[in-house]
C-alpha cells in the first residue's frame with residue numbers, strides 16, 4: 586500500500602497509516618537496527634518542540650535525528666516566546682521560516698495538530714504525543730517490539746490494561762493492533778475504560794484474561810490527566826493489588842508472553858519493581874527500538890523533501 590502524500594509529509598495520527606505503511610516503517614526500523622546507514626543529500630535541520638515533559642520520546646528523537654546526520658536546533662518550551670503568548674501555529678511557522686525541515690511536537694492539547702494542518706507549512710510535522718489523543722511513534726515502536734518476539738500479529742492476544750481513557754498509547758495501539766490482525770482485550774478500573782475503543786476489543790477481568798495473553802501492554806496511571814479529587818482518592822497499593830503485574834500474576838503468564846509499558850514506569854504500581862527487568866519484560870527493548878522507528882519515520886519525511 587502506497588503512503589499518501591500527506592502521510593509522507595507529516596505523521597500526526599496512527600489512522601494515517603494503513604497496516605502496510607506501518608509494516609514498511611517497522612521493516613525500515615529493523616534495517617536501521619541491523620546497521621543500515623543513510624547519507625543526507627543536503628544539510629537537514631530538526632527541532633523538537635516539547636510543551637509537555639518527556640524523557641524517552643524527546644531524547645529518542647534527538648538520537649534518531651543525530652544518527653541520520655541532521656542538525657538539531659535547541660528549543661525549550663518554558664523559555665520560548667510561548668511564555669509571551671505566541672501561539673503554537675506562530676511558533677511552528679517561525680521554525681519553518683527559519684529553515685527547519687522537521688518539527689517533532691508534543692503538546693498537552695488533544696489534536697493540537699488540527700490547527701496546524703489548515704496552513705500551508707513546508708516543514709514536516711511529527712506528533713510526539715497530543716494530550717490523550719495519539720502517540721504514533723510509541724505505537725510503531727511497540728509494534729516493532731511485538732513483531733520481534735512473534736514475527737506476525739495474526740491472532741496474537743494482546744491485553745491493554747490500566748488507565749485507558751487518558752492514554753494516547755492505548756488509543757494508538759488498540760487501533761493499529763486491530764488493523765494488523767491481533768485480538769485486543771482491555772482490563773483495568775471500569776472508570777478508566779474507554780467505550781470509544783470497544784470496536785477494537787472487549788473489556789474483561791485481568792486475572793481471567795492473563796493466562797491466555799501473548800502481550801501484556803501495561804499503561805502508566807496518568808496522574809497529570811486525572812482530577813485532583815480523583816488523584817486524592819487514588820491508592821497505589823490497592824491499584825497494584827487489583828491491576829498491577831505482581832510476581833504471583835507473572836507466574837500465570839504464558840512462557841513466551843511479553844510485557845510492554847510505554848514508561849515512565851510507576852514501579853510497584855503498574856508492575857512489581859523486580860519485574861521491570863524480568864525475562865518477560867521488553868520495556869528497555871521498547872526504548873531501544875524507539876530510536877530506530879523514529880529514524881524510519883524521519884527518513885520518510887526527509888525523502889518527501891528530497892533531502893534523503
Ligand code: CP
Nearest residue numbers: 639640641642847848
Ligand atoms: N513513553 C513516553 O512517551 O515517554 P516520555 O513521556 O518520557 O517521552
